Amino acid sequence: MRTDIGNALGGEPSLTRDALDELDADVAAAHERIADGMDDDAFGYAALNLPETADPDAIRNAVAPFADSGAVLTVGIGGSALGAATLAKGLESDVGAYFLDNVDPEHTTRLLDSLDLSRTTVNVVSNSGTTAETLSNFLVVREAMERDGVDWTERTFVTTGPKGNLRNLAEKHDLPALDVPEGVPGRFSVLSTVGLAVAAIQGHDIEAVLAGAADERDRLAGSLYDSPAYAYGATSYALAERGAVTNAFMPYAESLETFAEWFAQLWAESLGKDGQGQTPARALGATDQHSQLQLYRAGPRDKLVTLVRPTERADRGIPETDLDGLSYLGGSSLGTLLDAEFRATEASLTAADCPNVRIEIDRVDERGLGELLFGMEAACVCYGELADLSTFTQPAVEWGKKAARGLLGGGEFEEAEAVRGKERLVVE
Numbered sequence: 001m002r003t004d005i006g007n008a009l010g011g012e013p014s015l016t017r018d019a020l021d022e023l024d025a026d027v028a029a030a031h032e033r034i035a036d037g038m039d040d041d042a043f044g045y046a047a048l049n050l051p052e053t054a055d056p057d058a059i060r061n062a063v064a065p066f067a068d069s070g071a072v073l074t075v076g077i078g079g080s081a082l083g084a085a086t087l088a089k090g091l092e093s094d095v096g097a098y099f100l101d102n103v104d105p106e107h108t109t110r111l112l113d114s115l116d117l118s119r120t121t122v123n124v125v126s127n128s129g130t131t132a133e134t135l136s137n138f139l140v141v142r143e144a145m146e147r148d149g150v151d152w153t154e155r156t157f158v159t160t161g162p163k164g165n166l167r168n169l170a171e172k173h174d175l176p177a178l179d180v181p182e183g184v185p186g187r188f189s190v191l192s193t194v195g196l197a198v199a200a201i202q203g204h205d206i207e208a209v210l211a212g213a214a215d216e217r218d219r220l221a222g223s224l225y226d227s228p229a230y231a232y233g234a235t236s237y238a239l240a241e242r243g244a245v246t247n248a249f250m251p252y253a254e255s256l257e258t259f260a261e262w263f264a265q266l267w268a269e270s271l272g273k274d275g276q277g278q279t280p281a282r283a284l285g286a287t288d289q290h291s292q293l294q295l296y297r298a299g300p301r302d303k304l305v306t307l308v309r310p311t312e313r314a315d316r317g318i319p320e321t322d323l324d325g326l327s328y329l330g331g332s333s334l335g336t337l338l339d340a341e342f343r344a345t346e347a348s349l350t351a352a353d354c355p356n357v358r359i360e361i362d363r364v365d366e367r368g369l370g371e372l373l374f375g376m377e378a379a380c381v382c383y384g385e386l387a388d389l390s391t392f393t394q395p396a397v398e399w400g401k402k403a404a405r406g407l408l409g410g411g412e413f414e415e416a417e418a419v420r421g422k423e424r425l426v427v428e
C-alpha cells in the first residue's frame with residue numbers, strides 16, 4: 001500500500017508540513033504503545049497480530065466439508081459480516097457469497113427464495129453469540145432449509161466466541177465451529193476466522209491475504225514518513241483536528257465498493273467518541289464524480305477525500321467509432337478512462353484547496369486486499385492513539401442494542417425507558 005499525502009497539505013482546512021513534522025513525535029509515542037499492545041496481545045491490539053496468529057490450515061480444514069457449495073450464506077451483522085463481504089466483493093469466485101446482515105423481512109424472504117438451499121452453506125457468525133438480528137435470521141434460515149427438505153445441520157457451520165447461544169447451539173447439534181480469536185473486536189476481525197472462512201470456501205488464497213497484511217505490518221514504524229498506514233492515520237487525525245470532520249472514502253474500483261462500507265464501520269465505531277471522530281462518507285469513483293463530487297469540491301470546508309485505486313487491472317478496449325466528437329475515446333480503454341477520471345478528480349479537489357489523500361495498491365487481489373485491510377486498521381488504531389480514544393470499544397452502539405432488547409421484552413433496560421419517553425411533533 002502506498003499513501004501519498006502531498007495533496008493533504010496546504011488546503012483548507014489547513015495542514016502544513018511543519019505541523020505534520022511536529023506531530024511525528026506523537027506518532028513515535030503512539031507506535032510504541034501499539035507495539036506494546038501487540039506484544040501483550042492486549043484487547044484490540046491483538047487484531048494487529050492476526051497476520052501471524054491466524055491459522056489458515058485450521059480454517060481450510062473446518063470448511064472442507066463444504067467444498068461442494070454452490071453458494072455460501074453468511075448470517076451475521078457489523079464486524080461479523082462486513083469483512084467477509086469485503087473479500088467476497090473484492091475477489092471473483094464461482095461460489096456465490098450472500099449476506100444476511102439486516103432483519104428486513106422482504107430482503108430476507110427474497111434472498112432465501114432465490115437460493116438453492118440444498119447447495120448453500122450457511123455460515124453463522126457472532127462473536128458474542130447473542131446478537132438478536134443474527135440469531136433471528138438464523139432461525140428463519142433454518143426453517144427455510146427444513147421447509148425445502150434440507151438437513152440444516154449438514155450445511156451449517158458457526159464462527160463464535162467461547163460462550164453464548166450460538167456456541168450452545170453448535171455443541172447441541174455437533175456443528176463444525178470456528179473460534180473468534182480472543183481480544184479481536186468484530187470490526188478488526190477480517191483477517192481471522194470471521195473474515196477468512198468465506199474466502200476459503202470461495203477458493204481464495206487466504207495465505208496471500210495474510211501475507212499482504214504481514215507486509216503492511218512490517219512497515220509499521222516510529223515515523224509517519226516511514227509507514228503508509230500511520231501516514232494515513234496521522235494525516236486524517238491532524239486534518240480532523242483542524243475541522244475536516246468528514247472523510248469521504250472514494251475507491252476507483254467496483255470491487256472495492258464494499259471495502260468502503262467496511263471502512264465506514266471501522267472509522268465510525270472506533271473513532272466516534274468523546275465528541276471526536278470523523279464521519280465516513282462512502283463514494284465510488286467514477287460514478288460519484290457525477291454526484292457527490294459537487295459537494296466535496298464546492299461545499300463546506302470540512303472534508304478530507306480519500307482516493308483509493310489499484311494501479312493495475314484487467315482492461316477492456318473501447319471500440320473505434322466514426323461518430324463526431326467521440327473519436328478521442330475510440331482505441332482507448334475503460335481502464336485508461338477510469339484512471340483519467342481518478343486523476344481529474346484529484347486535480348479538481350486540489351485546485352479547489354480540498355485536502356485529499358491518494359492510496360494505491362498494485363491490484364485488487366488477495367495480497368492487495370490484505371495490505372489495504374491491515375493498513376486501514378493500523379491507520380485507525382494510530383488515529384485513536386493520537387486522539388487518546390478508546391478505539392476498541394463501542395458504548396454508543398451497545399446503548400442501542402440494550403434499548404432494542406428492552407423494547408422486545410428481553411429484560412429490564414433503562415435505555416428502553418428513554419425510547420418510550422420520545423418527544424413528538426408530528427406533521428401530517
Ligand SMILES: O=P(O)(O)OC[C@H]1O[C@H](O)[C@H](O)[C@@H](O)[C@@H]1O
Nearest residue numbers: 078079080126127128131186397
Ligand atoms: O459478532 P456479534 O457479537 O454478533 O456482534 C456484531 C456487531 O455487534 C455490535 O453492533 C458491535 O458494535 C459490532 O462491532 C459487532 O461487530
